[in-house]
Amino acid sequence: MADYTRMSVEELQAEQDLLRAEYQKFKNMGLSLNMDRGKPCPEQLDLSKEMLKMDNYIGENGVDARNYGLLEGMPEARRFFAELLGTTPEEVLVCGNSSLSMMYYLIDLGWRQGFVDSPRAWRHNNSIKFLCPVPGYDRHFRVTEYFGFQMINIPMTPSGPDMDMVEEWVRSDESVKGIWCVPVYSNPDGYVYSDETVRRLAQMTTAAPDFKIFWDDAYVVHHLTDEQVEIPNILDECKVAGHPDRPLMFCSTSKITYPGAGVAAMGASLRNIHHIAKNMVPMIISYDKMNQLRHVQFLKNKEGVLEHMKKHRAILQPKFDLVKDTFKNELEPCGKIARWTNPKGGYFISLYVMQGCAKRVAQLCSDCGLSLTGAGASYPYGLDSRDSHLRIAPTYPKLDELGTAAQLLCICVRLATVEKLLQRAES
Amino acid sequence: MADYTRMSVEELQAEQDLLRAEYQKFKNMGLSLNMDRGKPCPEQLDLSKEMLKMDNYIGENGVDARNYGLLEGMPEARRFFAELLGTTPEEVLVCGNSSLSMMYYLIDLGWRQGFVDSPRAWRHNNSIKFLCPVPGYDRHFRVTEYFGFQMINIPMTPSGPDMDMVEEWVRSDESVKGIWCVPVYSNPDGYVYSDETVRRLAQMTTAAPDFKIFWDDAYVVHHLTDEQVEIPNILDECKVAGHPDRPLMFCSTSKITYPGAGVAAMGASLRNIHHIAKNMVPMIISYDKMNQLRHVQFLKNKEGVLEHMKKHRAILQPKFDLVKDTFKNELEPCGKIARWTNPKGGYFISLYVMQGCAKRVAQLCSDCGLSLTGAGASYPYGLDSRDSHLRIAPTYPKLDELGTAAQLLCICVRLATVEKLLQRAES
Numbered sequence: 001m002a003d004y005t006r007m008s009v010e011e012l013q014a015e016q017d018l019l020r021a022e023y024q025k026f027k028n029m030g031l032s033l034n035m036d037r038g039k040p041c042p043e044q045l046d047l048s049k050e051m052l053k054m055d056n057y058i059g060e061n062g063v064d065a066r067n068y069g070l071l072e073g074m075p076e077a078r079r080f081f082a083e084l085l086g087t088t089p090e091e092v093l094v095c096g097n098s099s100l101s102m103m104y105y106l107i108d109l110g111w112r113q114g115f116v117d118s119p120r121a122w123r124h125n126n127s128i129k130f131l132c133p134v135p136g137y138d139r140h141f142r143v144t145e146y147f148g149f150q151m152i153n154i155p156m157t158p159s160g161p162d163m164d165m166v167e168e169w170v171r172s173d174e175s176v177k178g179i180w181c182v183p184v185y186s187n188p189d190g191y192v193y194s195d196e197t198v199r200r201l202a203q204m205t206t207a208a209p210d211f212k213i214f215w216d217d218a219y220v221v222h223h224l225t226d227e228q229v230e231i232p233n234i235l236d237e238c239k240v241a242g243h244p245d246r247p248l249m250f251c252s253t254s255k256i257t258y259p260g261a262g263v264a265a266m267g268a269s270l271r272n273i274h275h276i277a278k279n280m281v282p283m284i285i286s287y288d289k290m291n292q293l294r295h296v297q298f299l300k301n302k303e304g305v306l307e308h309m310k311k312h313r314a315i316l317q318p319k320f321d322l323v324k325d326t327f328k329n330e331l332e333p334c335g336k337i338a339r340w341t342n343p344k345g346g347y348f349i350s351l352y353v354m355q356g357c358a359k360r361v362a363q364l365c366s367d368c369g370l371s372l373t374g375a376g377a378s379y380p381y382g383l384d385s386r387d388s389h390l391r392i393a394p395t396y397p398k399l400d401e402l403g404t405a406a407q408l409l410c411i412c413v414r415l416a417t418v419e420k421l422l423q424r425a426e427s
Numbered sequence: 428m429a430d431y432t433r434m435s436v437e438e439l440q441a442e443q444d445l446l447r448a449e450y451q452k453f454k455n456m457g458l459s460l461n462m463d464r465g466k467p468c469p470e471q472l473d474l475s476k477e478m479l480k481m482d483n484y485i486g487e488n489g490v491d492a493r494n495y496g497l498l499e500g501m502p503e504a505r506r507f508f509a510e511l512l513g514t515t516p517e518e519v520l521v522c523g524n525s526s527l528s529m530m531y532y533l534i535d536l537g538w539r540q541g542f543v544d545s546p547r548a549w550r551h552n553n554s555i556k557f558l559c560p561v562p563g564y565d566r567h568f569r570v571t572e573y574f575g576f577q578m579i580n581i582p583m584t585p586s587g588p589d590m591d592m593v594e595e596w597v598r599s600d601e602s603v604k605g606i607w608c609v610p611v612y613s614n615p616d617g618y619v620y621s622d623e624t625v626r627r628l629a630q631m632t633t634a635a636p637d638f639k640i641f642w643d644d645a646y647v648v649h650h651l652t653d654e655q656v657e658i659p660n661i662l663d664e665c666k667v668a669g670h671p672d673r674p675l676m677f678c679s680t681s682k683i684t685y686p687g688a689g690v691a692a693m694g695a696s697l698r699n700i701h702h703i704a705k706n707m708v709p710m711i712i713s714y715d716k717m718n719q720l721r722h723v724q725f726l727k728n729k730e731g732v733l734e735h736m737k738k739h740r741a742i743l744q745p746k747f748d749l750v751k752d753t754f755k756n757e758l759e760p761c762g763k764i765a766r767w768t769n770p771k772g773g774y775f776i777s778l779y780v781m782q783g784c785a786k787r788v789a790q791l792c793s794d795c796g797l798s799l800t801g802a803g804a805s806y807p808y809g810l811d812s813r814d815s816h817l818r819i820a821p822t823y824p825k826l827d828e829l830g831t832a833a834q835l836l837c838i839c840v841r842l843a844t845v846e847k848l849l850q851r852a853e854s
Contacts, residue, residue: 037495039494039495045491045493045494052482055479064469064472065688066472066685067466067467067469067472067685067686067687068464068687069687096524097523097715098711098712098713098714100710100711100712101711104709104710108535112535112539139709139712142708143709143710145709258493258494258717259495259712260492260493260495260713260715260716261492261717281569282531282569282570282572282573283527283531283570284525284527284528284531285525285527285566286525286687287524287525288687288688288715289687290685290687290688291715
């Protein structure tokens with residue numbers, strides 16, 4: 001292998017022949033591999049087996065979790081999530097198994113009804129804009145797209161979204177009503193917002209009086225190194241800055257216990273919590289409090305969660321290392337044809353390939369039985385204008401399958417790059 | 428005791444003194460009794476204890492219920508609810524723990540987006556009307572009130588809503604977009620829709636092309652007698668009548684296993700199901716499939732459910748009998764001062780007191796430590812124009828407490844009646 005960017009056309013053609021032969025070997029293996037979604041593997045799910053043996057469903061307040069009531073959640077569950085979110089228990093609502101559906105509900109609430117600080121429901125505005133740090137989480141973008149909001153790309157940096165751009169947008173345009181944030185181990189880069197980013201988000205002046213930060217703390221305890229990254233608390237910072245009603249914080253146990261049957265919670269100012277709970281009354285009598293109790297009895301508190309997360313790390317860290325090592329060994333010798341992130345936690349690695357190659361890489365992988373998240377999926381409307389980004393999800397496959405997948409992926413990256421360089425040489 | 432309606436003023440005054448003394452005795456007891464909501468008692472909840480020992484979470488299709496996926500529900504759960512709802516599994520979506528939140532979601536969907544047969548989203552209409560059989564379920568009415576729909580009272584009869592009135596409204600007014608129905612053991616009367624009612628609902632001509640029947644089959648297997656009442660299937664009838672997209676059917680295990688942690692499902696035409704599932708995609712990745720699997724493994728099928736419901740009946744029937752016997756013994760001798768329903772299933776008895784007395788009865792009970800559902804709650808906007816109806820929920824209190832509660836209730840009915848008759852005599 002040598003630096004592709006310095007190869008002659010003849011050398012590139014020879015390399016292309018070699019890579020095609022390599023690729024064909026993988027094709028002959030009849031693979032069926034999936035690096036598509038951020039999905040825990042079965043061994044991770046087994047870590048929570050003990051939780052299912054729980055059989056006391058009376059809460060500390062004497063409330064029978066089996067029966068109706070307590071829309072806000074069991075008190076011990078509110079306390080548990082308050083510790084994770086860094087709020088008081090009264091600033092927490094504990095809901096069902098899906099934090100996504102809580103975010104959806106709050107977008108819906110803002111649009112349909114408005115928030116405590118809204119002059120009117122968002123739907124009465126001619127247009128609504130949302131700031132979308134990119135690359136970001138496709139399901140966030142899908143919610144705002146579904147509600148017809150215009151999505152504004154904000155480039156991500158290793159310290160968070162480009163804050164100069166964020167500040168300019170929110171200052172100058174009152175139709176900008178919110179921003180999507182995954183502040184710790186961002187999806188998909190694995191970046192962590194800096195203290196300065198958090199404070200600027202809290203302090204910035206917004207033209208919209210009801211600007212909302214959707215603070216999706218999905219990976220708040222999902223460390224992959226000894227460093228347990230923590231950042232300033234957005235609700236605290238917003239209170240200090242005089243904007244207590246600005247942040248809506250979310251977290252869940254989806255990637256602590258069970259993705260399909262975890263517990264999700266939100267944190268916000270008391271005024272927000274009262275407004276939201278009041279509006280939820282017509283919708284539901286109470287969420288699944290048995291599952292809330294099950295979780296608190298099993299995980300106990302933040303310390304218990306962090307202990308539990310070490311077991312996840314033991315399974316996941318080798319997978320992340322394997323992928324990064326393969327990238328290093330297979331891609332670095334080819335010159336600057338790709339770069340990738342090196343997350344200290346979370347569920348993803350971002351792989352940035354040469355401009356105009358991402359879709360081709362995903363197609364080559366798919367044709368060979370390896371599913372990746374669709375190229376462009378991490379951008380609003382699925383549009384990665386550089387066609388460069390791929391979201392790599394190393395958690396689900398078994399280690400040996402993952403090795404094969406990473407090898408194949410590198411072959412595809414190299415092949416797509418050579419094809420692109422040959423195209424350029426021709427034109 | 429004698430017929431109050433034939434008493435002289437002096438006799439009424441003497442009776443009032445007696446009743447006040449009786450009432451004071453209850454007051455001295457310092458009671459705290461609750462007949463407020465249709466809530467199963469702890470003994471009923473204990474019936475499902477075995478369900479919690481389940482520990483296989485791999486579905487029949489090999490899907491791991493613990494992980495993400497399968498928005499429509501586990502296949503065995505769809506089959507289970509299809510049998511309860513009388514549909515095919517493909518015509519079913521199995522969701523979370525709350526059928527109310529599914530109904531809310533569908534009202535929201537119609538309003539925000541419209542249904543497959545909607546010319547446009549309901550919110551673009553100047554006004555939306557919903558037909559509300561009265562008395563009915565307060566939480567149904569709250570959803571439509573929350574969305575600003577105008578609610579039209581339709582009197583209930585022992586064979587269902589007054590169908591002449593229903594047909595006239597839907598035929599003549601295209602802003603009438605739906606009707607709330609609890610077809611079997613209606614809340615709160617315990618009435619069962621007749622075959623004719625079901626067929627007229629299916630066949631009637633509606634001015635709105637997207638008229639929807641919200642068919643809340645909350646008590647479909649909640650029998651209190653040997654007679655397992657069944658009625659024609661609304662989806663079948665609507666298909667035959669050429670209106671397959673008219674009904675949206677709901678049921679749940681809230682009053683089969685756990686009110687706070689059951690499983691809810693909906694049934695509808697394939698066209699409706701596809702439309703609804705497609706719109707749910709931005710909202711949620713999947714519902715709690717572990718709880719779905721737990722339920723199916725425990726209850727197995729409709730036959731299993733019916734066996735399980737016999738255990739509920741053994742607990743509930745004596746409670747219903749006690750209340751009705753107390754009414755008979757304590758109220759009948761006083762003349763036609765009250766009437767009550769005699770449900771063969773469900774969770775409620777309707778008690779109709781003399782016009783203008785219901786609020787006073789509820790107040791007298793409350794002052795003595797007995798909570799009833801607020802008088803008027805079973806009517807849209809809480810307005811019972813006759814102030815006559817009380818919803819009696821006998822399920823939650825222990826049998827001895829229930830006896831005390833029923834006795835007290837009868838004293839309060841009699842006292843309120845005597846007060847009213849004396850007022851009338853004065854004026």
